[in-house]
Amino acid sequence: MAHALAIDIGGTKLSWSLIDRSYKIISHEQTKTPKKIDALIKELDKIIRAAVNSVDDLDGVGIGVAGLVDFNLGTVVAAPNLPLVGARLALRITDRFDLKCSMDNDASLAILGELFCGAGRGLTNFFGLTVGTGIGGGIILNKKLYHGEQGGAAEFGHIVVDAGGFQCTCGHLGCLETRASGTAIDRAAKKMVEAKPTSALARRAQDAPKGITGPMVFEAAREGDQDALAILADIGRWLGIGIGSLINVLDPELVVIGGGAASAIELVHDVVREEMAKTVINPRSKQIPTAISTLANRAGLLGAAALVFEF
Amino acid sequence: MAHALAIDIGGTKLSWSLIDRSYKIISHEQTKTPKKIDALIKELDKIIRAAVNSVDDLDGVGIGVAGLVDFNLGTVVAAPNLPLVGARLALRITDRFDLKCSMDNDASLAILGELFCGAGRGLTNFFGLTVGTGIGGGIILNKKLYHGEQGGAAEFGHIVVDAGGFQCTCGHLGCLETRASGTAIDRAAKKMVEAKPTSALARRAQDAPKGITGPMVFEAAREGDQDALAILADIGRWLGIGIGSLINVLDPELVVIGGGAASAIELVHDVVREEMAKTVINPRSKQIPTAISTLANRAGLLGAAALVFEF
Numbered sequence: 001m002a003h004a005l006a007i008d009i010g011g012t013k014l015s016w017s018l019i020d021r022s023y024k025i026i027s028h029e030q031t032k033t034p035k036k037i038d039a040l041i042k043e044l045d046k047i048i049r050a051a052v053n054s055v056d057d058l059d060g061v062g063i064g065v066a067g068l069v070d071f072n073l074g075t076v077v078a079a080p081n082l083p084l085v086g087a088r089l090a091l092r093i094t095d096r097f098d099l100k101c102s103m104d105n106d107a108s109l110a111i112l113g114e115l116f117c118g119a120g121r122g123l124t125n126f127f128g129l130t131v132g133t134g135i136g137g138g139i140i141l142n143k144k145l146y147h148g149e150q151g152g153a154a155e156f157g158h159i160v161v162d163a164g165g166f167q168c169t170c171g172h173l174g175c176l177e178t179r180a181s182g183t184a185i186d187r188a189a190k191k192m193v194e195a196k197p198t199s200a201l202a203r204r205a206q207d208a209p210k211g212i213t214g215p216m217v218f219e220a221a222r223e224g225d226q227d228a229l230a231i232l233a234d235i236g237r238w239l240g241i242g243i244g245s246l247i248n249v250l251d252p253e254l255v256v257i258g259g260g261a262a263s264a265i266e267l268v269h270d271v272v273r274e275e276m277a278k279t280v281i282n283p284r285s286k287q288i289p290t291a292i293s294t295l296a297n298r299a300g301l302l303g304a305a306a307l308v309f310e311f
Numbered sequence: 312m313a314h315a316l317a318i319d320i321g322g323t324k325l326s327w328s329l330i331d332r333s334y335k336i337i338s339h340e341q342t343k344t345p346k347k348i349d350a351l352i353k354e355l356d357k358i359i360r361a362a363v364n365s366v367d368d369l370d371g372v373g374i375g376v377a378g379l380v381d382f383n384l385g386t387v388v389a390a391p392n393l394p395l396v397g398a399r400l401a402l403r404i405t406d407r408f409d410l411k412c413s414m415d416n417d418a419s420l421a422i423l424g425e426l427f428c429g430a431g432r433g434l435t436n437f438f439g440l441t442v443g444t445g446i447g448g449g450i451i452l453n454k455k456l457y458h459g460e461q462g463g464a465a466e467f468g469h470i471v472v473d474a475g476g477f478q479c480t481c482g483h484l485g486c487l488e489t490r491a492s493g494t495a496i497d498r499a500a501k502k503m504v505e506a507k508p509t510s511a512l513a514r515r516a517q518d519a520p521k522g523i524t525g526p527m528v529f530e531a532a533r534e535g536d537q538d539a540l541a542i543l544a545d546i547g548r549w550l551g552i553g554i555g556s557l558i559n560v561l562d563p564e565l566v567v568i569g570g571g572a573a574s575a576i577e578l579v580h581d582v583v584r585e586e587m588a589k590t591v592i593n594p595r596s597k598q599i600p601t602a603i604s605t606l607a608n609r610a611g612l613l614g615a616a617a618l619v620f621e622f
Binding site: 150160161170245253278279284 | 461
């Protein structure tokens with residue numbers, strides 16, 4: 001059976017999997033992302049060489065990058081945490097290994113993973129958000145990723161919902177990412193712990209070296225802690241405003257919510273939907289289904305494999 | 312030469328044109344929109360009958376409606392100011408007159424007009440906003456209008472940019488329409504006149520029965536009045552935030568700004584672009600061109616004719 005090598009180049013973590021044509025993940029490995037481009041390219045060469053040697057029928061390499069990607073050229077346009085801007089990475093791999101190589105934004109690939117292996121199977125037009133430290137996204141139109149003219153589409157973390165509000169990592173004020181991401185959860189949790197220093201949530205964080213963090217909030221919320229649930233409900237409201245706004249632009253068949261915070265957002269899914277319905281203008285579109293991804297961190301690698309198998 | 316009958320059903324005004332295959336407007340008439348559905352249908356019948364009698368080669372009827380339209384069924388889903396919801400208007404016309412009849416949202420048709428007769432000629436993927444009393448929009452993908460699954464796409468007036476802000480006509484808070492439309496100009500102008508009762512702008516409005524209005528602001532701004540220009544600059548900033556957010560979703564070849572306020576916005580086009588560039592995340596997409604429509608109120612009728620000729 002044919003195989004794809006799927007690689008995810010994150011800001012801190014480099015991970016890769018061999019995936020077969022039925023989208024079964026055969027192997028999974030990870031290491032720290034090298035900080036310099038030469039070291040990163042050497043590491044990628046090692047990974048690809050090992051994959052070529054381990055299966056007879058490697059169809060190609062799909063790469064997800066935490067940054068803005070020129071899908072057609074296989075280059076990185078902008079990536080705050082990666083030394084890759086301008087490198088013709090995909091072309092170099094094809095040239096060196098005689099293998100098809102495609103590259104795309106990691107969040108977009110996670111949504112492509114949903115199309116072939118997740119909540120989007122069988123659908124034609126949908127979009128998804130990946131909610132983690134930041135917010136990424138992907139748009140599926142006619143069963144393909146829609147990139148826009150310059151690869152700048154589906155940057156859902158940077159629609160402005162709260163103009164003049166908190167400063168985003170992008171420098172602008174009030175992006176959705178400042179209100180509905182892991183960063184927003186951290187900020188709200190710190191404020192909550194300061195305001196209620198004797199609460200269960202504060203006690204949970206008191207021995208932690210960095211104080212309260214998102215995962216502590218998730219855990220507390222899952223155990224029914226009201227303060228933690230209130231933090232997530234606020235995140236859910238903002239996410240609902242963002243998703244509702246996006247529905248007013250794209251009116252899809254489905255909205256998928258993925259990323260590291262997806263399972264936490266599941267706890268406030270009703271809040272997300274309530275605010276989304278308030279924001280959506282078309283009465284028919286208020287009922288558009290929203291799905292919480294069940295692919296977890298496999299979504300991006302499965303999407304990278306789909307780049308190899310399906311396009 | 313083939314002709315199309317283009318009809319625009321607005322909340323207060325019903326207008327229509329015969330348009331030939333080269334998109335030349337042969338005739339233009341208008342009347343008040345009848346408030347009851349029977350009267351409106353009777354008026355439409357009269358208009359179509361007259362068109363059938365006046366040219367030998369009427370290819371069909373294209374209708375724009377100020378409301379949410381089910382493009383496929385030719386029905387109106389929601390229209391706050393029109394008695395048309397649920398009526399199978401297009402089907403009825405085809406049945407009665409043996410003529411092709413297509414119907415779409417008026418703002419979407421204005422952007423379709425741009426594709427065939429305006430700033431979007433020759434382009435494949437772009438979007439436009441119509442800024443008037445409210446804000447409408449249209450998305451062109453692959454040289455066609457993109458409607459979304461339920462006809463709810465391109466409702467650009469209702470992306471939330473200022474959550475918790477002013478209440479919109481849709482009931483929600485902080486929609487783009489509350490900040491960057493004619494309604495927003497009226498609100499800002501009233502506030503300005505109250506704050507500066509001896510200003511030139513206030514004097515301009517003192518004998519007007521309804522006080523200061525948008526057209527007075529436009530006129531004053533064109534004559535260089537600093538207060539009027541400050542009002543428009545604020546509208547321009549919000550419009551730039553909205554357009555920048557939409558570019559982060561759609562990353563088009565071009566953004567067209569049309570509608571009744573387009574020529575006023577032209578005075579602050581640089582402000583719009585500056586704020587847009589701040590909001591756009593992809594460095595390449597900050598340079599996406601923005602065009603002020605020159606089709607004025609012909610855009611929607613030309614788009615309605617395009618429905619007949621091109622699809």
